[in-house]
Amino acid sequence: MPELAAHVRDVPVNQIREITEAAWRTPGSLVLSIGEPGFAVPRHVLEAGMACLDRDETNYTPNAGLPVLREAFADRFRQQTGTDITADRVYVVEGAQQGLHLAMSLLLGPGDEILIPNPGYPTFVMTSSLLHAVPIRYPLYPDQQFQPRISDIESLISPRTKVLMLNSPSNPLGAVIPGELMKQLVELARVHDLWIISDECYEAFTFDVPHVSPAVFDGKEPGEARVFTSLTLSKTYGLTGLRIGALVCPPGLEKRMNNVMESIVSCVASPSQYAAVAALTGPQDYVAEARRHYRSNRDAASTVLAAKGIPFLDAQGAFYLWADMSHVSGGDVRAWVHRFLAEEGVSFAPGTAFGSIGEGWIRISLCGQPQDLLDGVARLPARA
Known part of the structure; x- marks a missing residue:
């Protein structure tokens, strides 16, 4: 048979999925390798999606999404950032990942370079590579x-x-970029005439520090603005399987965005959109409880790591701990997490899933039940 295109063959394996699927195949394992919120979705959110199906409202929606949902996203973004954006800059997408793909599709041609953090989420490299661009860490x-x-x-x-x-x-x-540094990064992009894609999946979850979006420092007029912001309800409201998010774009792209949306996804499923409206406009108890849960889990796991002498980054946001296991990983943390799963029944994401600087480190998910988290972290070998 003919060969696949080279840019597809060269896309790296997602090591997070690799270890997580191995854990799912291991009976009784503690899965601390994936960021999957564990709370029940609020009933009013589920009922909004089900009511859409009951009405048989299953036809196409506008490419950019339901107007009421675009306005709900815009309202939340205004509240979070203090920026005066209008709903016509919001495009409803199938989760943050599709939003990132859409933004990169707009901005990157073959051979163009995109600057990506190392360590950073693996699909940043995977997606840009699929678009024939060149990721630079x-x-x-x-x-x-x-x-x-x-x-x-x-x-x-x-x-x-x-x-x-x-x-x-x-x-x-779990690091949070402080406001002054974020301002400098936007200025750097302005001086070198770069676009910015800002992944803000975890904007709802920071601890004792504010979340500052680069959109705060962006230009206000068409031709000046350069920030694309990728948002999702997957983490904020635990809607990972509904695949619903938004891409907030600079002004003046309405016609082009509709054309690109039509060519990639046409529109997002109606039930997911109505569930998202309910999540954004209804009671916010879920978000407050999730934030409390993640913070409590962070503090409890940090205490165990500190007692074992294991270095870790004090997470200021998201729901992960980043811990240094170089004292036992032997220079190959990817292989070590698989051995640890086989021997101890616990999965952690290897740091190399996120880039070369992650060698020796692991990512610990703080999503699950406190006892499972503490049992899993307690099995980590102490640093001598």
């Missing part, structure tokens, strides 16, 4: 608390660089 170092440095990023900018990828709060790190 900018380093996030432990001695800098895994925060980006302007000089490191600037040194990697070339005539082919088109996009700067930002992710705060960070998956896998």
Whole structure:
């Protein structure tokens, strides 16, 4: 048979899924390797989706999404960022991943370069590679608390660089970019005439620090604005399987966006959109309880890691802990997490899933039940 295209053959394996699916095949294992919220979805959200089906409202919606949902996303974004965006800049997408793919499709041509954090979420590389673009990793170092440095990023900018990828709060790190540094990153993009794609999946979950979107510092007029913001309800409301999110775009792209949406997805399923309206406009108890749960789990797991002498990054957001297991991983943390699963029955995501700087580190998910989390972390070998 004919060969697949080279850019497909070269897409790296997602090591998060690799270890998680191995854990799912292992009876009785504790799965701490995937970011899957564990709370029941609020009843009013489920009923909104079911009511849509009961009405047989299963036809196409506008490419950009239901007007009421676009306005709900815009209203939340205005509240979160203080920016005065209008609903015509919001495009409803099938989860943050499709939003990222859509933004990269708009901005990257073959051979164009996109600057991606290392460590950073693996689909940043996977998606840009599928679009024939060239991912260039900018380093996030432990001695800098895994925060980006302007000089490191600037040194990697070339005539082919088109996009700067930002992710705060960070998956896998739990790091949150402070406001002043975010302002400098937007200015860097302005000076070098780069687009910014901002992945803000975890914007609802920060601890003692604010979430600051680069959109706060973006230009206000067509031709000045450069920030695309990818949002999702998967993490905020536990709607991972409904595949619902939004891409907030700079002004002036309405016609092009509708054409691109039509060619990729046409529109998002109606029941998911109505469930999203209910989530965004209804009671917010779920979000408050989830934030409390993740913070409590973070504090409890951090205490265990500290008692074992295992270095870790003090997570300021998202729902992960980033821990250094280099004292036992032997320079191959990907192989080590599989051995640990086989021997101890616990799965963690290997740091190399997120880039070369992740060697020796693991990502611990804080989503699940406290006892499962503590049992799993307690099995980690202490640092001598």
